[in-house]
Amino acid sequence: QVQLVQSGAEVKKPGASVKVSCKASGHNGISWVRQAPGQGLEWMGWITTYNGNTNYAQKFQGRVTMTTDTSTTTTYMELRSLRSDDTAVYYCARREGSGEPNWFDSWGQGTLVTVSS
Amino acid sequence: QSVLTQPPSVSGAPGQRVTISCTGSSSNIGAGYDVHWYQQLPGTVPKLLIYANSNRPSGVPDRFSGSKSGTSASLAITGLQAEDEADYYCQSYDSSLSGSVFGGGTKLTVL
Numbered sequence: 001q002v003q004l005v006q007s008g009a010e011v012k013k014p015g016a017s018v019k020v021s022c023k024a025s026g027h028n029g030i031s032w033v034r035q036a037p038g039q040g041l042e043w044m045g046w047i048t049t050y051n052g053n054t055n056y057a058q059k060f061q062g063r064v065t066m067t068t069d070t071s072t073t074t075t076y077m078e079l080r081s082l083r084s085d086d087t088a089v090y091y092c093a094r095r096e097g098s099g100e101p102n103w104f105d106s107w108g109q110g111t112l113v114t115v116s117s
Numbered sequence: 118q119s120v121l122t123q124p125p126s127v128s129g130a131p132g133q134r135v136t137i138s139c140t141g142s143s144s145n146i147g148a149g150y151d152v153h154w155y156q157q158l159p160g161t162v163p164k165l166l167i168y169a170n171s172n173r174p175s176g177v178p179d180r181f182s183g184s185k186s187g188t189s190a191s192l193a194i195t196g197l198q199a200e201d202e203a204d205y206y207c208q209s210y211d212s213s214l215s216g217s218v219f220g221g222g223t224k225l226t227v228l
Contacts, residue, residue: 031217033163040119040222041155041163041206057216091162101210101217103153103168110162 002026002094004108011114012082019078020111022092029095030075031104032066034088042088046095046102047075082115089113120145120211121220128226129197137223139190139207145218147188150210154183154192157204157222166205167192194225202227 004024012018022030031046045056047066054066060079068075075092090111093104122140129135139152146152154167165174167183170190182193190209194201207220 033219040204041157041208041219043208043217043219045216055216058214093163097151097169101150101153101208103151103165103208104155104163105165105168105174107162107164 002106004030004092004094004106006090006092006108006111009112009114011116014083014115014117016082016115017078017080018082018113019076020090020092020113021074021076022108023072023074024092024094024106024108025073027094027106029102030066030068031093031095031102032064032077033091033093033104035091035110036085036088039088044077044090049073049075079113082113084115087113087115119221120214120218121207121209123205123207123220123223125221126224126226128228129194130228131197131199133197134193134195135197135225136194137192137205137207137225139192139209139220141188141190141209141211143188144213145188145209145211146185146190148212150212152183152185152190153208154181155206155208157206158200159203163206197227199227201225 032044092108094106095102155163170185
């Protein structure tokens with residue numbers, strides 16, 4: 001199974017930005033999914049690593065950017081204008097399948113982002 | 118409110134069979150998009166349980182099975198075991214939202 005290793009926990013103030021990294025190899029694309037404390041899973045978007053194509057959930061459009069560095073096989077998710085309700089564990093997950101919806105067969109360990117003044 | 122509706126909780130005794138429903142609409146499951154299922158044990162990362170409606174990844178016991186019909190999908194667990202106690206999520210694609218969507222999750226309690 002592909003291993004995905006994410007960056008460590010972050011604490012940010014409201015209005016700030018956070019950039020979470022996910023190092024993985026052997027994939028065509030990565031999705032980002034978040035989970036607020038005690039809540040369910042929420043899909044944020046995906047990036048195709050070989051061409052940089054992205055698709056963001058409507059809820060996050062204008063506030064999220066996903067990028068990839070093929071030289072280091074690292075994918076990044078940046079979320080801007082943070083609010084307290086952005087406090088969540090953010091997961092990267094490998095996309096599998098030839099069409100929508102992709103499924104996620106390998107997951108990173110999660111990165112806790114806490115937004116607090 | 119999630120686009121895909123799951124019961125908040127289900128329960129069953131060891132050895133029993135339980136099902137978890139995932140109800141969508143004509144813009145997601147009803148449009149023919151596949152459904153995938155994930156299991157999240159307490160304090161752990163989600164794990165793929167069923168993909169493309171009814172396929173099990175290697176290593177997933179055949180006690181877990183999935184099906185899809187119309188605008189709904191179901192996850193069935195037979196021979197319930199204490200270790201099955203977890204949260205279960207369905208996932209599909211919604212054409213109105215142009216992206217993946219998850220159900221709200223179902224907490225399975227083994228009595």
